[in-house]
Each structure stands twice: as structure tokens, then as C-alpha cells.
Amino acid sequence: MPLFRDEEYLKVDFDEKQEKDEALWVKCKSCSKLIFKKKLQENNHICPNCGAYFFLTAKERIKSLIDRETFVDETKRIESDDPLNFNDAKPYKERLEEAQKETEMFDSIIVGRGEVEEHLLVIAVMDFRFIGGSMGSVVGEQIASGIELAAEEGLPFVLISSSGGARMQEGLLSLMQMVKTTSAREILTHKQLPFVSVMTYPTTAGVEASIASLGDVTLAEKGALIGFAGRKVIEETIGEELPANFQSSKFAYEQGIVDAVVDRDNLKPELAKVLEFF
């Protein structure tokens, strides 16, 4: 059996029906209440009881931001070739296969064209389920080509980050994606096209220290985690406990790292509002 049926892959179905065997209820990690899954979906994956944000998959994010029926998938048909032949507790090849199966994605990012309240743009959306949304060669390539597409078409570029950082299993090549994406970003500068970076939970390490921090306008989704080093590493280094809100969206805003903190429900109109200026 082929792994993917290429032509159907990544079709974002705005009226997707729930799979039969899927659980109907999910438990909120924040308030422990059982929530009807359909209700959660209708509510932008925000707990109707306590307001906690659930992870959005890349497809769900696209559905929540892009106008109905305007999305055209432009994700390149590429996947990791495991350049280091990396094995830890589990071979990287296996991790990749599992992630592909679970997410029905080639890697942790979807790139496409679409409209946000009738503003045409190119959007790249990361999916945390796929090996922590980490950036390896494929993600770097997808971001670079997404930017090139935006430049060719004279469109704004929007990146929705949800990534723990560079992908360890591809070693130095992952590190180089920081340079690759940063270098690609320059094309937008030359063409005077806006790049809006949206940081969601989490935007950290190699992704935060490269492309995600280079937006002309940078928005943080409420409840995001934004930072370079991990909390635990910092606490071990400085020998003290960090405040609860450390590296939160609010923290990033107060430190002047992002331009605004936006509720998930408001992200779409906020993006449209920003794009209106360019």
C-alpha cells in the first residue's frame, strides 16, 4: 500500500466528519472536565469550560485562519532521507514513519496559498505532533520555498510556528536550516513584502532563534511558550526557580519581544488587520 495517496494528501476539508472509531469525548488537561469533541472543534479547540487552549494541528489551524475554500496546498512533496542514519532509543526512520502515519503529513509543516478575510497570502503552518514540530531539512526547504512562492506572486508570507526547535536527528543539517530560512527571508525584504510571524505554543530554540523572530510584525498567540533555552536548563544553570509566567506570551510582550498577544479567536481578524496596512 502506498504511504500517501498523493492527490488527496493535505486536502483541507472544512467539513471533515469525525472518524467512526474516534473517541467522542476528550478530557481537558487544565480543568479535567470531559468535553464533547465536536463542541471543542466548534470552539476553536478552546475548552468551553475553562478556556484552556488545546493544540491545533496544522490542518485545524488552517481551517481556523483561512477563508473557506480558498486554501491551495503548496507543500512540496518531499520527506526526510535520514541523512545521519540516526538511531537513539528508536531509529529516526521509525519515528518519521510513525509521525507521518499519525499526522498524515510528510513532515511537520504545511505550506499553502489562501485568503485571510480576503487577503491573499502564503502561509506556512507547523504541526507540533510531528516530532515536536522540529525543523530539519524538510521544514527548512518548505519555509524557503514558501517564501519564494510568496515573492514570485507578490504576496505576504505568514508563518505559524509551533516547534521545539531544530531537529536533533538530522544534526548539523538541522542547525543550518536556521541560516537557510533566515537567508530566504531576505527575499521578502528585497521585494518589500511583509512577513508576519505568529508564535504559538511552543516557539523555542532553533526556530525562535531564526525565522520566527524575524517577522516585520510578530504576534504571539495567548498561552504560547516563547524562548531560546528550556526552562529546566536555565533553572539548573542559575540555580533558582523561574516565575510561572517566564517565557509566556505575556512575558514576551512585556519584554518587547512580540508586538501583540492575541486570543485564538481573534487571530484571524488580527492578521487581516495587520495585512491591511501593507
Add this chain to the structure above:
Amino acid sequence: MSEKKTLEELESQIEQLKQLHSQNGLDLSDEIAKLSEKLSDRQKTAKERLDGWDIVQLARHPDRPDGRAYIDALTDDFYPLHGDRLLGDDKALTGGLAKYDGQTVVIIAQSKGGNASESQETNFGMLKSEGYRKAQRLMDLAEKFDFPILSLIDTPGAYPGKEAEENNIGGMIAQCISRMITLNVPTIAAVIGEGGSGGAVAIGAADRVLMLENSIYSVISPEGCAAILWKNRDNADEAARGLKLTAANAKELGVVDEVIDEGPGAHKEFKIAADNLDRSLKKNLSELSQLNEEELLERRQKKYRQMGSFRRVTKDTERSEGS
């Protein structure tokens, strides 16, 4: 590590012979020469047998010369510049002006410090936000006056601290990469010890990237990688081998342009390493000087555009293919 013992034994034998030679007036030069040759042969084959974890030890060797040592060895009129003009002066980053091969260059060097007290001062080569701002300031200066940039990489990683995060260290690294990639002057980076993840690549987006043979360049420290993937820092040796972080690996992956021979190792014979680096820097600098601004930028952009490794997904990608 019996190989290491053999080498040490040979070294001590030579030492003893040398002492006998000088103290007792015995002529042992033939024997010394023979043993020295044997040692150097052994060293050569031993080099090939070193794995990623061995190289990590060499890259972090306490006697390994740091950025300042290379500045001293390669230039004789280095003029340090201090401060990022806002937060302070990051001693983990030594930077300034120097005459090199007949022209003024800007040097940006991460320095771990040569001894314990220096290492305290330089924060063991871990830069904070001000260090990356300082690097950008020096890049601006270089561009303004058409000075080429030589950057020396040696850091375990950017400093994981509270203030660093408050001062947007991730953003500063991003800006540093962005600044470096757009410079219209020739840039050469050399990894001289530890190329520790984002903190290293911040000053590494150069036209040419060189790497001393006992250096490492990695997306994450082997310990950090082991802690996350193996859930145990004790697996750092395995992680080091898996991460393919040696100079030879980096060259194979197309990330590094040239590996610099260190002879017996920079921690033992600094002059050999420094001379070889010097030769390579001069060669690369003169090659880059032939290019005009446009060519320089175009080539640099191309170089990083094609970095990475992946394959096309075909319709008949079979699940069984990989197994």
C-alpha cells in the same frame, strides 16, 4: 582506550630517551628519531580511529587554545573593541580591528578563556544577548568600511540565563544570522573548538566555513541530546557518535568547506594548527576578494539555499521500502 595508552607510552619513552640523551651525553638521536617516527605513524592511524565522542573530548580539552590565542597567533596589532552600546560588554566575544595579510579586517571571536579565572570572565564562551549585539555592531562596522570579517567559533552554546531570555537572546541570534547573511563584504568563519548549536551558527553564516579537525559542530550538545532522546545524559557518547558532529562529518554534509589539519592536535602543537589555519584563511580571503558584492551575495545565498538533505515522495513510496 588502549590506543591512547600506547601513544602515551611511546611519548614517555621518547621523553626518557631525550633526557638520557641530554644528561648523560649518550648519542641516542637514532633511537629517538625511530621512536618519533613510530609515534607519528601511530598518531596518524589513531586519528582515523577517533570517534565522535573522542573528538568531543579534544574539542573541549582544557589546553585547547581559545579565540584570543588565535587572534594573538594570527595578528600582531589587534585592536579590541568593547561593548554593544546598550547592555554592556560581553567578554565571551572578543572582537575588534586587526591588520591581516596587508589589510584591515574585523575579527569576531568567541573565547572560552585560557585558564580558570579567564574562563570565569568569559563565561566559558557562552554569549549573552549583548554578545550577539556586539557581533552585529562589528558586522556593521565591517560593512561600512569594506573590511572582510574573520569569525572564530568556540562556544558550548548561548548562555541559558534569565536575563538572556529577558533580553531576547533568541531574537539576537536570529538578527545576527540575518545581518551576517546580508553583509556585502567577504566573510570567513572557522570553528576552532566547540560549535555549539544556535549560539555558534549566529556568527557562522559565512562565505567560507573552515573547521579545525579536532573541533565539533553540532545542533545540540551530546549531553543535551542524550538527556532528551535517551532520557539519560550518560548516553552522551552514543549521542556524540550519532550526531555526526566532527569536522570530517561536517565536510561530508556540505556544511564546512575545508577541514584544517592540526597535526598532533592544537592542544599539543598550537603552532601547527595556527599556521595551517593561517594559510587557509589567507587563501580563502584572497579568493573571496576577487568577487564583487553581487557575486558574493549571490554565492552566499545559493550556498545556504541548497543546504539540507531530503528526498521526493513518490506515489509508490512503499511502507516496506525502508525495512
